[in-house]
Amino acid sequence: MKKPNSRALAGLLLGLISLSLISAQEVAPSAPAPTKPTEEEIASRRKAMLDQIETFGWAREGKAKIGSMAEVSIPKGWRFTATKGTGDMLKMFDNIPSGEELGLLTTEGMGPWVIFQFNETGYVKDDEKNDLNADELLKGHQEGQEASNEYRKERGLGALHVLGWALPPRFNDQTKNLEWALRIGSEDGGESINYNTRLLGRSGVMEIELVCAPDEMQTLLPQYQAIMADFQYLTGNTYAEYREGDKVAKYGLTALVAGGAAVAAGKMGLFAKLGGLIAKLGKGVIVVIVAIGAGLKSLFTKLFCTKEP
Secondary structure, three states: OOOOOHHHHHHHHHHHHHHHHHHHHHHOOOOOOOEOOOHHHHHHHHHHHHHHHHOOOOEOOOEEEEOOOEEEEOOOOEEEEOHHHHHHHHHHOOOOOOOOEEEEEEEOOOOOEEEEEEEOOOEOOOOOOOOOOHHHHHHHHHHHHHHHHHHHHHOOOOOEEEEEEEEEEEEEOOOOEEEEEEEEEEOOOOEEEEEEEEEEEOOOEEEEEEEEOHHHHHHHHHHHHHHHHHOEEOOOOEHHHOOOOOOEOOOOHHHHHHOOHHHHOOOOHHHHHHHHHHOOOOOOHHHHHHHHHOOOOHHHHHHHOEOOO
C-alpha cells in the first residue's frame, strides 16, 4: 500500500471516525461525538509523534552493537536505537515488547522496522536445509495464527490472517542464513510483509524481522540484504567457532521457520509477535484501522481526535 498524503489520510480518518461513531451510538447514545480533525491538526499531531520518537535515543552513523555478541553498520539514511528505545517504539504503536529486543534500525520519519532479537537456543544444526516443506510450514503458520486470533479477540483486537508466502523458506549454506517472508492480512483488507531472517551463531540464533508494506518490499530488499551482509557476529560467537561440548539446540531449521523456541515450548510467543508487529504497519492507515477495531484505542484518540468544546 502506498503511504497516504495528508489530504487522503484526513479523508480516510473522517470516514473511519464516522463508522466508529455509529458503533459508539449503539452502545451509548448520549456519548459526545469527537469533532472532525482538520488537516492542520493531523499534521500537528504527526509532528508531535515524530518529536516523541526522536527522544528514544538514536545513533545515525558508525557501528551499532547488537547485545554483546554482534554488530552491524548503520546505513546512510537509517538510524539505530538499542533495547530501551526499541521497546518504547513498539509500545508507541500498541505492541507488547517481549523484553528481549536488542535493537531496531529504521529510516527517518515513520519508516520500516528492522528488529533484532537473539534467541540463546544453542547451536542449531543445519541438517534440515534440504527438507524445508513450504506447504506444510505455511499450513502450520495459518493454523497457528487462527488459534492466536482468540487471544487477540480477548484483548479487543481484530483477527489477522496468514495469506501466503511472499518468499518461501530458503537456506543459504555459505552465510548460514535462513529466511522467509509471510504476507499478513487484517480484517479490514490491509496487508503487510513480515520478512524474517535467522542468522545462525555458535550459541543461538539472531532473529531479524523486517516489517513493511507489500509495495515497499522490492525497494527495501536491496537495503535490507546489505544490512544482513554487513551483520557480523563478534569473535567467539560465529557459527564456524562451534566446539564439541557447546550447547546444541533441541530443534532444527524447520522449527525455526515454524516458530523456534515458541514451538518447542508449546508457547504462543510467535503468534503474539506476529500480531503485535502487524499492528504497526508503519504507514498510519493500518494503525488507525486497528485502533478502531479495538474500540478507539488510546493511540488513535491521542493522535487524531479532539473532544467537543
